[in-house]
Amino acid sequence: MNIGEASGRSGLPAKTIRYYEDIGLIRPDRGDNGYRDYGADDVHKLRFLHRSRSLGFSVEECRQLLALYEDKSRASADVKDMATTKLTEIDRKIRELTELRRTLEQLVHACHGNERPDCPILEELSEG
Amino acid sequence: MNIGEASGRSGLPAKTIRYYEDIGLIRPDRGDNGYRDYGADDVHKLRFLHRSRSLGFSVEECRQLLALYEDKSRASADVKDMATTKLTEIDRKIRELTELRRTLEQLVHACHGNERPDCPILEELSEG
DNA sequence: TCTTGACCTTCCAGTGACAGGAAGGTTCAT
DNA sequence: ATGAACCTTCCTGTCACTGGAAGGTCAAGA
Numbered sequence: 001m002n003i004g005e006a007s008g009r010s011g012l013p014a015k016t017i018r019y020y021e022d023i024g025l026i027r028p029d030r031g032d033n034g035y036r037d038y039g040a041d042d043v044h045k046l047r048f049l050h051r052s053r054s055l056g057f058s059v060e061e062c063r064q065l066l067a068l069y070e071d072k073s074r075a076s077a078d079v080k081d082m083a084t085t086k087l088t089e090i091d092r093k094i095r096e097l098t099e100l101r102r103t104l105e106q107l108v109h110a111c112h113g114n115e116r117p118d119c120p121i122l123e124e125l126s127e128g
Numbered sequence: 129m130n131i132g133e134a135s136g137r138s139g140l141p142a143k144t145i146r147y148y149e150d151i152g153l154i155r156p157d158r159g160d161n162g163y164r165d166y167g168a169d170d171v172h173k174l175r176f177l178h179r180s181r182s183l184g185f186s187v188e189e190c191r192q193l194l195a196l197y198e199d200k201s202r203a204s205a206d207v208k209d210m211a212t213t214k215l216t217e218i219d220r221k222i223r224e225l226t227e228l229r230r231t232l233e234q235l236v237h238a239c240h241g242n243e244r245p246d247c248p249i250l251e252e253l254s255e256g
Numbered sequence: 257t258c259t260t261g262a263c264c265t266t267c268c269a270g271t272g273a274c275a276g277g278a279a280g281g282t283t284c285a286t
Numbered sequence: 287a288t289g290a291a292c293c294t295t296c297c298t299g300t301c302a303c304t305g306g307a308a309g310g311t312c313a314a315g316a
Contacts, residue, residue: 002264003264013304018265019302033219033311033312034265035263035264035311036264044254047254055231056232058301058302065250074247076239076241076242076246076249077241079250080236081234083235083249087229087232093225094229095228097218097221101215101218103183104183104184104215108208111207112208115205117204118182119196119204119208119234121207121211122207123192124178125176125179125197126175126176126197132291143275146295147273161294163293163294164294260314260316261313264309264310265311267306267308268306269304269305269306270303270306271301271302271303271304273300274299275298275299276298278296279294279295279296280295280309282292282309283291283293285290285311286288
């Protein structure tokens with residue numbers, strides 16, 4: 001199938017699929033007309049990439065996951081390690097954002113938000 | 129003062145301070161030797177930028193905040209609007225990350241993580 | 257047969273917010 | 287006089303794409 005259909009089936013934009021080929025994540029066949037030609041396996045990989053990217057793995061991590069996926073002899077512990085590490089990172093991000101949220105909410109709460117110029121938000125930004 | 133001291137006092141790397149000058153956020157004086165020369169006002173602005181960046185505002189938003197900060201006639205409502213919008217964005221990010229976390233945790237939990245190759249994480253990535 | 261429109265191709269540039277490093281000038285202490 | 291620690295500009299790289307230009311291909315309709 002052409003890239004358009006592979007895009008439709010995988011959920012990835014055609015531009016992204018070409019980019020993934022550029023960086024060596026997938027290697028589709030080519031037809032006589034020079035068009036890329038994707039098989040069911042390729043679409044499978046693209047869906048794998050789409051899913052793991054949307055779960056917060058970087059492209060390089062996706063490359064590793066894909067390699068693990070294709071390595072029939074790998075231990076499931078290898079994969080679990082990556083997922084656990086990623087889980088820790090996500091936890092940290094959530095904590096940071098929650099702290100950020102708390103601070104910002106305090107500022108918003110403190111500001112009366114009217115036509116007058118005095119603003120506790122700017123004062124805090126300026127001094128904090 | 130030189131950029132090194134401004135960096136120390138504001139908490140921003142010298143590279144970042146030069147970058148902020150490149151994009152027109154600050155305009156320090158120059159000494160006879162060509163060195164940038166920062167005053168107390170500049171450091172104040174740099175700290176403002178540091179603080180608002182760390183609160184999740186983009187550089188362009190920081191530019192607006194700085195303009196509001198320097199506009200003595202602005203209404204505090206203008207600032208409150210920006211902060212409230214940012215708060216909403218942060219809430220959305222937290223929700224998304226929490227959902228991500230939940231999914232990933234389920235996967236990690238489902239995987240026994242041993243020496244054998246069967247791995248529910250990869251299976252889910254592949255089919256999900 | 258011609259044309260139109262939807263595909264597809266490659267290549268180049270831009271994004272955001274810096275970071276790294278090269279090559280060279282300045283200042284200060286020893 | 288020398289060396290370290292500053293400073294300068296300029297260029298490149300990061301990450302993961304996205305947009306666009308210029309042009310080739312294909313299938314359907316007039």
